[in-house]
Structure formats: C-alpha cells, structure tokens
Amino acid sequence: MLIYITADLGSIGIVPSNFGEAYINQHIAVVRLNDSRYSKFVAWFLKSETGRKRLLAYQRGATKKGLGLDDIRDVLITYPEVHVALKIVQEIESRLSVCGKMEEVIQNSLAQAEALRQSILKKAFEGKLVPQDPNDEHAEKLLERIRLENQNPTPKSTKKKVKGAVK
Template sequence: MYNYIPLEQAADILDSYRKPVNSKERLNLIKGKPLDELFPYYGATGQVGWIDSFLTDGEYILLGEDGAPFLNPYAEKAYIIYGKTWVNNHAHILRSKTNNEFLCYYLNYFNYKNYVSGTTRLKLTQAQMRKIPIPNIPSDEQSRVVAHIEELFSELDKVVGTLKTTKEQLEVYRQAVLKDAFSDFEKKDSIRNLTVVVTSGSRGWAKYYSNSGALFVRIGNLTHSGIDIDFRDIQHITPPDNAEGVRTRLQPNDVLVSITADLGSIGFVSEKVEEAYINQHIALVRFQNPVQGRFMAWYLRSEYGQKDLLKNKRGGGKLGLGLDDIRDTPVPIVDDITATEIVDKVEEQLSVCDSIEKTVDTALAQADAMRQSILKQAFEE
C-alpha cells in the first residue's frame, strides 16, 4: 500500500510561467512567419495553436485547470510538453521532483470528483490541486511502474492502431459500394426540376427548446458515413404554431443536406420519424416522387453526388451552400424499380460493413477501459 503526500510536495507548481493570448492576437503575431520560427501554444487538453515566442523551455506536465474532462475516467487530464513552448491560463504547469512520467500517469488515473467545482465547465483551482494525494515512493520504484505501464500501453496501442485502420478500410469500402452503384447513370436532371420543396429552417428556434416533444434535427444529427439520422444527441422542441412550424416540419422521404459547417452531410427522413423540424443550417429537399427519396439520399452521399453538390460551395473561412446551389445539383434519372433495386443492394452490402464497425467501436471502447484498468493496477498495488 502506498503512502501519499500532497501534490505541492511532490511537484513544483509553475503557474507563474503561463500567460494567455487570445486567438486574434496570436494570429497577428504569427502572420507571415514560417512554421519553423513558431512555438506550440498549449491549453487545458493539448496544443491549441502557435505563437512567435516561448515562456517555457524543458519538460513539464500540464494539468487542466478548466475545460478538461475531469470526470471522464477514460480521457486525459494531464499531458507532458517538451522544448520551447507557451502555456495559457487553462492549464496548470507542473514539474515532478522525481519522475514526470509517473506523475502524469497518476494524474490521468486520479478521480477528481471531490476536487473540481462548477457545473457546465469544471474547474480545478490551484488550491485544490495542491491537495491531490500523490503516491510517495522511491524514484527507482516510480521508474519501474512507468516502464510496466508503457510496456502494456505499447501492446494496447498496436491493437488500437489495427482497429483504427479497419475503420478507415470500412469507409473506403463504403465509398466503393456507392461508386459501383451509381457509376452507370449518364442521364441526369437538376434537383430543381425533380422537387416540390427545397428550403431551410430559420433562426430563433432556441426559444422553443424543451426536454420532450417534437424532434429538432441539427447538423450534428447528420453523418458522412450513412443517411440515417443519428438520434443519440437529439434536441426536443415545442414547435411554434405558425407558418415556420409548417414550412420546416419534416415528412417521410425528405432528404436533408447540411449547408454550413460540415458541408455535405446527408440525412434521410424515414417513416419511423414522427414529428421533427430543422434549423437554419440544414436544407430540406422534397422530391416530386417520394419513392425515390432514399435513392437520392444515397446518391448525394456517394462520391459522384458529393462532387456535384459541393462544387458550388462558397465563402472564405466559413464555407456554405445556397439553396440554389442545391437546386442546380444534377441527380440521376431513374425508374422506381431500378431505384429500389439499387437501394436494396447498397443497404445489404453496407449492413455488413455497419455490423463490423459496431464490433470495432465496441473493441475501441474496451481498449479505453483497458487503459484505465492498467493505470488502476499500477497505482492500487
């Protein structure tokens, strides 16, 4: 069983080295300067940019002060930086008196529940941080613990790397399926001539937010990996009883397109969706022939559809699509029987892919749990 000492005895606390500089000021400082003349600028959870000078030079541990995922046992709250760097005021700067790696691993294992304050943005004050109990063991024992952790983490990283490669290969396979399905369509027409509605939501929906009621689909509920709407983080609303509520209410077989931020994400409204609405960042595309809505959604999700859909994207730093850009996008002319056959074949092939991906995601989650288990074993001996 370990003996413990407060962190203020186990490490030098060097918060006086840190200094915040907002992003606008940093952009002005680095404008026109080559990357090899700049230095990393760090915050609570990692590097957040670059700057033209440095305040620290060496090896230090950064522990989040605010904005770090303190209550997520699988997420990092501390990390090590090296060389010439600049740290803002969202991270504490520490230097272990014995072993930085040991202290950093321990700080990522530690339960901060009784040490942080706040609700939406948790904060670890310096006063509370100083009290964190740190195992007080000889430096050679700390080195042994670190070596054991890193050996196990190295093996785990190999497995995680293989799993991530598998996910990348699945995405390549998805695109290959779609490319094969939609490669033979030469006859096309614009969405403008095949739809009855192309519209988007308006601003001001926040006042209708509620804990239950109708569904409110936002960009985060659309994906680039499929066309089904992700309802895991769905907002609910009490819809307005006016023209806006009627205009932006979704109907089965509507196709949704993100028109700001993550451009080109596609969604499809199935028969299962009861009452749902969209905000100003999503366009609703309602085809004259609703039977082909799902076919059109898959086409727009494909390499061909994405190329035509996004060729007219506009803007500088913040890209967007106008409704006329969507209306002018060409899509295949196809009969209902062919459309249904293609959708059935695509979804049969992709269902296998989805099943594999779920297995991979489960394994990745288990890897995160295993990482924490390794730390637990190391620090609860």
C-alpha cells in the same frame, strides 16, 4: 432528406417519410422530392464521392462556405427507373448492414484483446505468469532494499592517475 448548407457542409440525413413535424435551423435544408420513392436513392447518391463533389461544386463564400436552396436544386442527378433505384438502395443498405456487423465484431475483439492484455499484466505483476522460485527474494523486500541503497549510496573507490607515475 436533410442537407447541411453551412457548417458541416454537404452532410446528408435521411428522414423517414412518416417523421412528424420538427424544427430545422438555418444550417439545414429540407429537401422533398416530387417522387418520394427516390429519396433514399438521392440521399445515398449525395453521400457518394461523385454526388458530394457535384453538390459541393455549388458552394459559395470565402470565409464561411455555404449552399443555397437554388444550388441544391441545380445539382445534376441521373435517375434510373424506380424499381432499379429501389434495388440499388436495397443493395447499398444490405452491404452497409454487413459492414456494421463486421465493425461490431472488430470492436468486440479489440475489447477482448485489451482485457486479455490487462489480465496478462496483472498476472505478471502478481508473479503468477511463470513458475516462481521459492528461494527468490520477495518483490516488496527487493524494492525496499533498492530504496535503502539509493538513500545511502556506498562511496565508490576512485583511482586517479598521477602524471609521470611508474607502474
């Protein structure tokens, strides 16, 4: 398991047990448990609200907060029996998988809604959304007429009231 000890403080990464050697920088701590069967359980716990609060309670520093390796070792985690921990991990991952699938469906639906919106707008501006009156002026001609009118405005008649004038 990997834990950010600076910068993105407290973020957790789960690394597969068969993962080979890798470079870890000074911002990340590698945590290896005595019993690796608990690795995912501990990682999910530390990602939970309770676990994150417990972990971050050990942060130190005023301007640049951080955690030390001793701080990580001191976080209190209650372990159930291995078979229970594995069942909890399985249930968490199963439910998160369902959430992931739901998120994918929602993203696809949003993309379809945007495509539909664009299609409606395209048809509207092409004059294909509602039946057209063949006697209507073509949009290009109407726009040209409006442009010309704006360039050569006709003077408006103005009437001024004269004080004391009789109607």
